[in-house]
Amino acid sequence: MKEATVIVPIYKVEKYLRACFDSLLKQTGQSFSILAVDDGSPDGCPAIIDEYVQNYPDRISCIHKKNGGYGSALSAALKVIDTPYFLVCDADDTLEPDAMEKLLSLAHLSEADIIVGAKFLVYEDSDERVYDCAYNRDFTTLIPNTVYRKDTDRFQDLFFIDPSPHAKLYRTDLARNLRFPEKVSYTDNLLFYLSLLKARNVIYTDEALADYLINRTGNSMQDVSYKAMNGEIRVFKSILTQSGYISNVPDMFYYRMFEAFKYMLYKTRQMNCTAEEYEETLDHLETFLKKLLPRGRRIRRLYARYTKNGIVERVRDDCLLNKRLEKRAYADMKKKMSASYREGLA
Secondary structure (H helix, E strand, O other): OOOEEEEEEEOOOOOOHHHHHHHHHOOOOOOEEEEEEEEOOOOOHHHHHHHHHHHOOOOEEEEEEOOOOHHHHHHHHHHHOOOOEEEEOOOOOEEOOOHHHHHHHHHHHHOOOEEEEEEEEEOOOOOOEEEEOOEOOOOOOOOOOOEEEOOOHHHHHHHHEOOOOOOEEEEHHHHOOOOOOOOOOOHHHHHHHHHHHHOOEEEEEEEEEEEEEOOOOOOHHHOOOHHHHHHHHHHHHHHHHHHOOOOOOOHHHHHHHHHHHHHHHHHHHHOOOOHHHHHHHHHHHHHHHHHHHHHHHHHHHHHHHHOOOOHHHHHHHHHHOOOOOHHHHHHHHHHHHHHHHHHHHO
């Protein structure tokens, strides 16, 4: 029996797919299988998938399905895989030759539920490779090859890990019952944060094991359309909703969700949409903020510890996290942001 499954969600990545498959087939460790999930890709991807399945029937299997988005591809895969662990490799990315061998070795040694590796950032039409430790060094320093246990204070540092799927090996049982919104991107955030809440042990290695193509045309991270922004908000609302079914959720999780709110708030300024759509997006974002208000006091305690914002923004954020003051504070902020956005359209 294989120890892990590498799930490859596929949609409009014909240019990159062969390199992805080849990097998986050339792995030094062979105790894993590859599951390609064709999410109704309209280009040549389905034919490439079938070619590789035919040539490597013992290594690669596939699912062809109607388009439903990244989350639906993960859901389809998780329904059929039977290995103890899985890893998600986006089809425009690759793994280092010994990635699976090293991740599984760490899993054996630590009995961890999540194994996280560092990565390289790579670029189109360039040989440049930039090391990325895969977490925010401004707020913590992770200790390589050390098991982080859920019942320790040090476990909180893991919430500063980049939630992208690169070089992350998950115990399959963590994700079995997760509900992924369809027709949206950013569901890798849902996979990481909810799995982390359910994990007992996590181990990190500072060795770069994945290559993340960050400047591909069409990359969802670069999409600031009305649809994309509201999809991102929807994903984070789902994360909060599903976290309600998990026991012993730490304050750090809620603080990180507030930081996600702040990130999305700033990101709205880059949207390419009508003024009406912009205001609708701000309204939608407030519904996410309101879900955080019951934990406002807990969030403010960590905010005071970690924030690098100036005094004006600190005061505003304190009001946004206060049940009595949030409505007026958000209305004032929305009015200013909407006026600025309309000026930009003029």
